[in-house]
Amino acid sequence: MSAYTPEALIASDIDAYLDTHANKSMLRFITCGSVDDGKSTLIGRLLYDSKTIFEDQLAALEADSRRVGTQGQNIDFALLVDGLAAEREQGITIDVAYRFFSTEKRKFIVADTPGHEQYTRNMVTGASTADLAVILIDARKGVLTQTRRHSYLAHLVGIREIVLAVNKMDLVGHDEARFDAIVADYRAFAASIGIDRFTAIPLSGLTGENVATQATTMPWYTGLPLLAHLETVPIDVDARQAQPFRLPVQWVNRPDLDFRGFAGMIASGTVRPGDSVRVVPSGKTTTVARIVALGGDLTEAVAGQSVTIVLADEVDCSRGDVIAAADAPPEAADQFLATIVWMSDTPLVPGRGYQLKLGTQVVGATVQPPRHIVDVNTQAELSASTLALNDIGVAEVYADRAIVFEPYADGADLGGFILIDRATNATVAAGMIGSALRRAQNVHWQSIDVTREAHAAQKGQSPRILWFTGLSGSGKSTIANLVEKKLFALGRHSFLLDGDNIRHGLNRDLDFTEAGRIENIRRIGEVARLMADAGLIVLTAFISPFRAERDMVRSMVAPGEFVEIFVDTPLASAEARDVKGLYAKARAGEIADFTGISSPYEAPQSPDIRIDTTRESPEAAAERIVEHVIGVWSYDL
Amino acid sequence: MTGLTHLQRLEAESIHILREVVAEAERPVMLYSVGKDSAVMLHLAKKAFFPARPPFPLLHVDTTWKFRAMYDLRDRAAAEAGMELIVHTNPEARALGINPFDHGSRHTDMWKTDGLKQALTAGGYDAAFGGARRDEEKSRAKERIFSFRSASHGWDPKAQRPELWRLYNTRIAKGESIRVFPLSNWTELDIWQYILAEGIEIVPLYFAAPRPTVERDGMLLMVDDERFRFREGEVAVDRSIRFRTLGCYPLTGAVESEAATLPDVIQEMLLTTTSERQGRAIDHDQAASMEKKKREGYF
Numbered sequence: 001m002s003a004y005t006p007e008a009l010i011a012s013d014i015d016a017y018l019d020t021h022a023n024k025s026m027l028r029f030i031t032c033g034s035v036d037d038g039k040s041t042l043i044g045r046l047l048y049d050s051k052t053i054f055e056d057q058l059a060a061l062e063a064d065s066r067r068v069g070t071q072g073q074n075i076d077f078a079l080l081v082d083g084l085a086a087e088r089e090q091g092i093t094i095d096v097a098y099r100f101f102s103t104e105k106r107k108f109i110v111a112d113t114p115g116h117e118q119y120t121r122n123m124v125t126g127a128s129t130a131d132l133a134v135i136l137i138d139a140r141k142g143v144l145t146q147t148r149r150h151s152y153l154a155h156l157v158g159i160r161e162i163v164l165a166v167n168k169m170d171l172v173g174h175d176e177a178r179f180d181a182i183v184a185d186y187r188a189f190a191a192s193i194g195i196d197r198f199t200a201i202p203l204s205g206l207t208g209e210n211v212a213t214q215a216t217t218m219p220w221y222t223g224l225p226l227l228a229h230l231e232t233v234p235i236d237v238d239a240r241q242a243q244p245f246r247l248p249v250q251w252v253n254r255p256d257l258d259f260r261g262f263a264g265m266i267a268s269g270t271v272r273p274g275d276s277v278r279v280v281p282s283g284k285t286t287t288v289a290r291i292v293a294l295g296g297d298l299t300e301a302v303a304g305q306s307v308t309i310v311l312a313d314e315v316d317c318s319r320g321d322v323i324a325a326a327d328a329p330p331e332a333a334d335q336f337l338a339t340i341v342w343m344s345d346t347p348l349v350p351g352r353g354y355q356l357k358l359g360t361q362v363v364g365a366t367v368q369p370p371r372h373i374v375d376v377n378t379q380a381e382l383s384a385s386t387l388a389l390n391d392i393g394v395a396e397v398y399a400d401r402a403i404v405f406e407p408y409a410d411g412a413d414l415g416g417f418i419l420i421d422r423a424t425n426a427t428v429a430a431g432m433i434g435s436a437l438r439r440a441q442n443v444h445w446q447s448i449d450v451t452r453e454a455h456a457a458q459k460g461q462s463p464r465i466l467w468f469t470g471l472s473g474s475g476k477s478t479i480a481n482l483v484e485k486k487l488f489a490l491g492r493h494s495f496l497l498d499g500d501n502i503r504h505g506l507n508r509d510l511d512f513t514e515a516g517r518i519e520n521i522r523r524i525g526e527v528a529r530l531m532a533d534a535g536l537i538v539l540t541a542f543i544s545p546f547r548a549e550r551d552m553v554r555s556m557v558a559p560g561e562f563v564e565i566f567v568d569t570p571l572a573s574a575e576a577r578d579v580k581g582l583y584a585k586a587r588a589g590e591i592a593d594f595t596g597i598s599s600p601y602e603a604p605q606s607p608d609i610r611i612d613t614t615r616e617s618p619e620a621a622a623e624r625i626v627e628h629v630i631g632v633w634s635y636d637l
Numbered sequence: 638m639t640g641l642t643h644l645q646r647l648e649a650e651s652i653h654i655l656r657e658v659v660a661e662a663e664r665p666v667m668l669y670s671v672g673k674d675s676a677v678m679l680h681l682a683k684k685a686f687f688p689a690r691p692p693f694p695l696l697h698v699d700t701t702w703k704f705r706a707m708y709d710l711r712d713r714a715a716a717e718a719g720m721e722l723i724v725h726t727n728p729e730a731r732a733l734g735i736n737p738f739d740h741g742s743r744h745t746d747m748w749k750t751d752g753l754k755q756a757l758t759a760g761g762y763d764a765a766f767g768g769a770r771r772d773e774e775k776s777r778a779k780e781r782i783f784s785f786r787s788a789s790h791g792w793d794p795k796a797q798r799p800e801l802w803r804l805y806n807t808r809i810a811k812g813e814s815i816r817v818f819p820l821s822n823w824t825e826l827d828i829w830q831y832i833l834a835e836g837i838e839i840v841p842l843y844f845a846a847p848r849p850t851v852e853r854d855g856m857l858l859m860v861d862d863e864r865f866r867f868r869e870g871e872v873a874v875d876r877s878i879r880f881r882t883l884g885c886y887p888l889t890g891a892v893e894s895e896a897a898t899l900p901d902v903i904q905e906m907l908l909t910t911t912s913e914r915q916g917r918a919i920d921h922d923q924a925a926s927m928e929k930k931k932r933e934g935y936f
Contacts, residue, residue: 010904010907010908011904011908014900014901014903014904015900017904017907018830018833018900018903021826021830022642022644022830022834023642024642024643025640025641025642025643026641026642026643026646026647096779096799097778097779098771098778098779098821098822099778100771100772100822100824102643102824102826106643107643107824107827109822121799122799124801125799125800125801128801128802129801129802129803235640237641237646238640238641250653250656250657250660251656251659251660253686253688253689254689255688255689255690259688259689261688263656263685263686264653264656265649265652265653265803292687292688293684293687294683294684294687302639302641304641304645304646304649305641305645305649306648306649306650306652306653306656306685308687319660343799355808357804357806358804359804360657360660412802413802413803416801416802416804417804418801418804418806420806420808425806425808425809425810426798426806427798427799427801427806430799430801
């Protein structure tokens with residue numbers, strides 16, 4: 001038996017041969033079946049017939065065949081495919097193995113997975129990168145439970161090209177009727193799980209019939225032999241060129257201040273300089289300036305290529321963002337429905353925090369108890385409270401922030417994710433996003449059944465934000481303190497936010513520049529709103545000099561809830577009082593951006609309450625505020 | 638629509654892997670053995686990070702017994718890439734005078750296996766790129782692209798993580814490390830085709846030229862320097878030879894060849910009848926020798 005018969009072209013014209021082989025495409029496929037189906041034999045046959053086996057390997061194979069083979073004195077092709085010493089002794093494979101062979105049209109990568117109880121995990125792993133699945137059937141046995149399992153998993157992982165390899169045709173007398181019956185049987189089942197097309201090929205891995213060459217023993221079969229079929233089926237990544245452009249940003253290339261490139265593998269579509277793009281999730285739009293490559297810029301790049309692109313404008317964009325076609329961007333959401341394959345011995349703990357990695361994004365995530373799990377053998381939906389090793393279930397996934405995604409059916413790059421155990425760092429699950437959950441956007445709001453109305457009702461009051469504004473030293477804190485004491489005495493639930501408990505804690509990182517002051521007020525507004533949600537009467541005593549920020553806080557809360565109280569003191573009076581000595585320092589130039597001196601104060605134009613401190617004592621003002629607020633309450637309650 | 642060629646797809650996958658490690662690891666390093674696979678891996682790194690320089694150093698675990706031509710190219714390639722080159726030689730092996738003539742497999746164990754562990758530990762590297770391919774040897778067919786090692790650099794074939802889609806889980810605990818193989822899915826032919834297509838410089842020893850040789854135990858050894866120990870009756874004979882794989886010169890068998898250009902070399906490779914690693918003494922020990930070495934920490 002000669003192992004290697006090179007193509008004639010190699011010897012006669014190596015340059016022509018190299019030209020041909022430089023333009024090969026690449027197909028990745030998975031073979032599904034057990035040793036009994038002759039799977040390893042078929043792979044060995046493909047390697048052998050495509051002349052991938054060298055003489056020394058063949059010599060080793062012949063020796064191994066005699067020692068541990070199952071084919072007597074004949075070559076046991078299955079041994080070509082086995083690898084680890086332990087499994088060779090046990091006669092089983094324990095993992096996914098990748099094999100390579102090529103013809104003049106294509107390079108092939110074969111994922112081979114074993115057929116025992118770890119099958120689901122291994123097959124899903126092997127199938128995740130495959131364009132095509134070869135599902136083996138023993139012609140003597142027909143469609144079995146495992147055939148259904150393999151087909152279901154291949155379909156689940158989104159493989160569009162299914163080959164039904166009806167093997168061992170030599171053992172059923174190359175019988176056309178037997179083949180037709182198996183195909184009819186399979187077609188009925190395939191349709192029931194959503195496989196709308198497949199290619200059935202009668203063959204024999206052992207004899208090589210209809211593997212690399214057309215079998216003369218089955219003239220009734222007019223289709224292509226397996227290898228010719230593998231050489232001509234469409235390749236997924238090429239088909240993805242027709243979809244909208246998406247580049248998940250993997251790494252920002254910034255060698256110096258003059259260059260900022262965004263590197264990643266294009267998930268779908270094509271890109272050219274001048275294309276309009278949108279950075280998701282920020283939504284900012286710009287155009288592609290360059291596609292940078294060693295050896296010269298590219299004029300175009302397509303799905304499946306790793307590129308570095310430069311954008312025309314300085315937009316915020318970092319690892320995890322997706323640069324997408326401006327007119328067809330992907331969605332961002334923080335809650336999904338997903339199909340999850342559990343891959344760890346330790347079952348899912350619903351509600352526990354895992355790390356979720358999707359594309360180049362890594363976020364914290366929790367998984368709800370599954371809505372159902374699927375029996376891989378019968379495809380029946382069963383109820384379950386968790387997911388154990390090799391379980392496949394449909395469950396809601398809550399991420400701790402929005403991630404950019406697409407439904408898995410539109411592509412694995414933005415639709416497939418893994419879950420990582422934070423303690424062990426193990427990859428515990430693979431998931432495929434079905435869709436975002438269409439309801440309120442934030443998980444935390446969802447989980448709160450005690451509403452803000454309930455909080456308020458429990459306290460017997462309507463929440464308010466009493467927003468004191470005025471110059472430094474105008475008496476805001478003094479009056480606010482008095483108001484709170486009175487409310488407390490009246491049995492109301494309140495809280496006072498002022499410089500002492502905010503500037504020294506939450507906002508310690510902020511300075512007194514305009515930007516710092518704006519952010520200061522925004523944060524105070526957010527905190528006040530949360531407290532109002534909790535049903536409290538919130539008092540805030542800050543200069544809050546800018547009208548826009550006060551209006552912003554007003555717009556954040558329900559109408560009527562924000563009560564603007566202007567503590568109106570002339571600058572001269574405030575400065576004359578100068579309780580903390582700040583005006584003196586400001587006048588001396590020791591404090592920059594001091595309101596009233598070196599920074600403006602925009603007085604409210606129509607405050608809900610105005611306190612003229614030159615005419616009204618703090619005590620009287622506080623009394624009036626309480627009356628005003630309680631008066632409003634009486635209408636509310 | 639134009640479909641991508643197999644070399645374009647292999648290149649894109651390798652670049653994606655290189656970038657993912659740089660994005661997620663703290664201290665990556667690239668193991669650079671000066672062979673043709675290393676040359677391709679270095680070239681891919683230049684492409685992946687262009688116009689920046691690859692943001693990691695090159696590490697050569699030296700045995701002091703490599704071919705002189707390898708040292709020449711090593712230093713030049715690192716300089717041209719603008720990358721730091723770290724050369725590690727196991728000080729114990731040096732002190733004991735470990736050499737391929739006297740010490741057999743201990744030579745590989747100490748210089749390469751122990752030397753590699755020492756260098757990785759000393760550098761505090763959490764990820765190391767290696768140029769191994771799955772098609773090289775049967776046990777490699779099942780190795781992941783990201784291969785996790787314990788703090789003592791051991792490999793447990795049952796404790797590796799599933800690799801789905803293009804998602805690599807790079808999280809590790811302190812002290813653990815990852816060996817990353819960006820060329821996992823390349824075959825020997827792919828490597829040669831890519832070298833040809835991209836014009837990548839490789840050690841001239843891959844091309845046939847008259848060189849001083851000795852035939853010993855069925856292997857053609859090249860007399861590369863004065864340390865070569867002749868056995869009784871041996872004399873150096875000039876033969877037109879080239880190497881299919883490069884390692885320590887006293888352990889690496891040459892083939893007689895006239896193939897002096899890349900197409901000629903590829904032609905010869907395709908017409909030949911033995912697989913690549915046969916030139917290396919290391920694999921002949923036992924059927925599962927590579928797996929055994931890997932468990933012990935050999936790359």
